[in-house]
Amino acid sequence: MATHQPDPQRALTNLKGRRILICRPEPEASRLARVFRAAGAECRLMPLLIREPLPETPEQRTLMQELDNFSHIVAVSPFAARLLLNEIDNWWPQIPMGIQWYCVGSGTATEFARHGIRARQPKQGWTSEALLKLPSLQNLAGDKVLIARGEQGRELIRQTLEQRGATVSVLPLYRRSQPYYPPEQVQEIFGDFQPEVVIALSGETLNNLNETAPDYHQSLHSAFVVVPAERVAQQARAAGYRNLLVPEGLDDQSLVTSVASWLTPEAGNNGKPSKDARD
Missing domain, CATH: 3.40.50.10090 (Rossmann fold)
Structure with a gap:
């Protein structure tokens, strides 16, 4: 009806x-x-x-230095994308080529677009589950994936991509607290x-x-x-x-x-x- x-x-x-x-x-x-x-x-x-950027760690510096080794980079939120891109600006004269970039929603896509990055995102929905339906994230044997996110968060993306054969690194960029x-x-x-x-x-x-x-x-x-x-x-x-x-x-x-x-x-x-x- x-x-x-x-x-x-x-x-x-x-x-x-x-x-x-x-x-x-x-x-x-x-x-x-x-x-x-x-x-x-x-x-x-x-x-x-309240979102507070985390201080830089040796692990974070290593991930930034090896950014061009990743096939896929996922940012789970606009804030994660913003902090990630700031870090990339600090370490790289230009964004490495050959990486597939991903985001869940339009806000994160906008952050990427400001840096000239066209990120892949679900055509419908804005959840981790929707992101994981993208065809380019199905067969990941041998691929390296970087996930930019908060200090704590859902593990669904990491766990699912690992099950699909990827080697996944998590880059925590901020912590959340209750005011x-x-x-x-x-x-x-x-x-x-x-x-x-x-x-x-x-x-x-x-x-x-x-x-x-x-x-x-x-x-x-x-x-x-x-x-x-x-x-x-x-x-x-x-x-x-x-x-x-x-x-x-x-x-x-x-x-x-x-x-x-x-x-x-x-x-x-x-x-x-x-x-x-x-x-």
């Missing part, structure tokens, strides 16, 4: 006056807030991850502002949200929560969240348009989130 699809531009008008809490790290949080505010939404920022927010700031956001929509684009962000606002779980579980993928949606459901949306994309405009479209009465929600979002 055909269903009505709200016009994206018309849907943006439904954001006027909506209370949006953005939990992305900076500078992404402020950048996304500008797009929501341009559509009339009210925003609060509460970054729930502290004083009780009065937590009260202002969750007690006074009372967000209708929460942007939480990782499982770690969701965990930190739960730990930051333990006294507001009931209201949070009724809020409209945007998560990056079905894997995180399952984690959110297990934690008690009911109103979930996996957006059409993770770039700023896709996030804003997806939220606006889902909140429109034409979407069947009467302007309110639905617990069946993307189930």
